[in-house]
Amino acid sequence: MTLSGKDGILNEKLFITLFETHKDSIYRMAYLYVKNQADSLDIVQEVAYRAFKNRKSLKELSYFKTWILKITINASINLLRKKKKVVELHFSSELGTHQTEERYSDLLLHELLNTLDEDEKKLIFLKYYQEYTFQEISEMVGSPISTVKSKIYRTLEKIRLEHQKEEYS
Amino acid sequence: MNKIQSELEKIQIPDEVMDRMYKGIENAKREEKTTGMKPNSKRKKLIGSLAGLVAVGGLFFGSTLVSPAMAEMASKIPYLNEVFLKDLDKDGEKSVFALVREEGLRRGYEAQGLRVGQGLMEGDDPDKVYVLLKSKDYNEKTKMDAEKLTKEMLEKKGYYAKSIEVLPFKADFYASMRRINRLEIDQAKEIQSLLKKKGYSVDYVGQIASMRKLLVIIPESENRVDEVRDIVRNYLTKKDFEAEYPIDLRTMDLSNMDQDTKLEKDLHTIFEGLMAKKETYKINSFTYSTKNQLVITIETSLEKKDQKQKEQIRKEVAAQLDKEYKKPYTINMVGLEELKPIGE
Numbered sequence: 175m176t177l178s179g180k181d182g183i184l185n186e187k188l189f190i191t192l193f194e195t196h197k198d199s200i201y202r203m204a205y206l207y208v209k210n211q212a213d214s215l216d217i218v219q220e221v222a223y224r225a226f227k228n229r230k231s232l233k234e235l236s237y238f239k240t241w242i243l244k245i246t247i248n249a250s251i252n253l254l255r256k257k258k259k260v261v262e263l264h265f266s267s268e269l270g271t272h273q274t275e276e277r278y279s280d281l282l283l284h285e286l287l288n289t290l291d292e293d294e295k296k297l298i299f300l301k302y303y304q305e306y307t308f309q310e311i312s313e314m315v316g317s318p319i320s321t322v323k324s325k326i327y328r329t330l331e332k333i334r335l336e337h338q339k340e341e342y343s
Numbered sequence: 344m345n346k347i348q349s350e351l352e353k354i355q356i357p358d359e360v361m362d363r364m365y366k367g368i369e370n371a372k373r374e375e376k377t378t379g380m381k382p383n384s385k386r387k388k389l390i391g392s393l394a395g396l397v398a399v400g401g402l403f404f405g406s407t408l409v410s411p412a413m414a415e416m417a418s419k420i421p422y423l424n425e426v427f428l429k430d431l432d433k434d435g436e437k438s439v440f441a442l443v444r445e446e447g448l449r450r451g452y453e454a455q456g457l458r459v460g461q462g463l464m465e466g467d468d469p470d471k472v473y474v475l476l477k478s479k480d481y482n483e484k485t486k487m488d489a490e491k492l493t494k495e496m497l498e499k500k501g502y503y504a505k506s507i508e509v510l511p512f513k514a515d516f517y518a519s520m521r522r523i524n525r526l527e528i529d530q531a532k533e534i535q536s537l538l539k540k541k542g543y544s545v546d547y548v549g550q551i552a553s554m555r556k557l558l559v560i561i562p563e564s565e566n567r568v569d570e571v572r573d574i575v576r577n578y579l580t581k582k583d584f585e586a587e588y589p590i591d592l593r594t595m596d597l598s599n600m601d602q603d604t605k606l607e608k609d610l611h612t613i614f615e616g617l618m619a620k621k622e623t624y625k626i627n628s629f630t631y632s633t634k635n636q637l638v639i640t641i642e643t644s645l646e647k648k649d650q651k652q653k654e655q656i657r658k659e660v661a662a663q664l665d666k667e668y669k670k671p672y673t674i675n676m677v678g679l680e681e682l683k684p685i686g687e
Contacts, residue, residue, distance in 0.1 A: 186368070197360050205354045215363050222367025227374065248587055283350045302347035316576050316587065 184229040184238075192238045193222060199239070199304065200246050206295045207250035209287050213257075220249045240314055243304070247296055254292070285336045294329040301326050442496045443474065447489060452480035454489060455512045472497065474509045481511035534559075534578050543571055546595075559592045568592060606637070606668065613663045617641075617656065624656055637672035 184192075193200075197218070204217035225245050232241055290298065300306045300314065308326075312319040344352075440454070447454045456475040474493050476485060486509045493507050534557075535548040547560040559575055561568070572592050579588050614629045625644040632638045639660065645652055653676045660674055 189368070190364070193364050194361060197364065198356050201356050201360055202351050202354045206351070211357055215357065215359055218360055219363040219367040219370075222364040223370045224367075226368045226371040244587055282346065283353055286347070286350060298347060299351070302345055303351050305348075317580055321580075 183235055184232055189226060189229060196239055196242055200242060203243060203246045203299055204250050206287065206299055207292060208253060213253060217249050217253055221246050224249065244314065251292060282337060285333055289336050290329060297326050298329055443493050446492055450488060452485040453477040472507045474507065475512040476509060478511040534575055537578060538571060538574060543567060557590050559590060561594050563594045609667055613660055623652065640675040640677060642677040
């Protein structure tokens, strides 16, 4: 499907519709990284901002989801970095840890949120939540399929081990 | 539905999500309004252009190490051109930093540095302008005032900053910028030699720091573009760059350059040569202007007693320049004693 106009293929209305369609994915992906609602919402806003600003760069509507998820990943990583730096630099005394982490009792979700690193979270999200193929993920993240595969399998193993550990401890 | 899906479905979607999306869109639109005015009026430029401005301002923060050098390539690339080169010729004018510093001193505080974020280190926001105040002058009041002042001065010059952050001067902040620059140049060189070793032709590899991407230029005759991209991507992955770190890979014919571009490319080569001897030469920045005549200004951390080394640098630059450049030029050397204080 190709539409065209002065906004490229995405006019505002279409942008909103597509964003709404994928808002759950965007929010959950962000949440997976930052683990709290306030930051996840900040990321949603940032993603909308960046995506809308660069809407002309989207060449085909069918890429919208991949495109917006990539933006989400970048925005999440950026926010995490910023937070790390702020703590490290000079505000360490002023910055209390106000952010309350939502409590999800389920162990598996807890592990997904807390034991995986950023890269692992991304791959697991893309593979099992979004159900992208290895090929698609490989293209998205710019690593060879073999690397993607082995990382995902390793991560699964890690989750499995953690899960057992939690259950039996 | 698989297990992971059902787990993640437990993350509830707050009602505000769509509100926040609208806010994001609004912000983007507002920005479009301020940046997207008539092409020939004195329109506000995006903040990336500050990279060039800082270089001309003679401020010796780490960022200046890279930006002028990057500018040479930029001339061949449509959008970068706009971003970098316009500000390199403005030597008659005072830089934003100079203006902020002057007015700040009048108001009782001293600004010691201004730079554009590069997004290269954690927390360093590429959309942000950082202003560093002398630690003893830094408090809530001066922070706010300096923020306002910087915004005014930027606007006066036609720049638009998404955000401004005022911080107390920190030596380690400065030092880490320097380290990053060093690292960047080393990595770019490593990629270039890696490609050459594997038999690919490559003309240029460099970080466009202010845009947070890696620029790779290969000659038009090299058609194994995808292979080159794979090698670069692999290298970045190995170096723990994020998986999406942008690689801007372009093919262009550099042998057909116009005079100005050629000069800029040569200057870059000279600059790289100096950087290779950074330990002895202690180069802080390398800036140039081509307004009436070529003027090169080199700032070093060399002290007065190192006059000999300074002469050496000058000679080396002149020798290289004389090979190709037939017009008159001036080389200014600026050493530590001429620089405004930076540390305490």
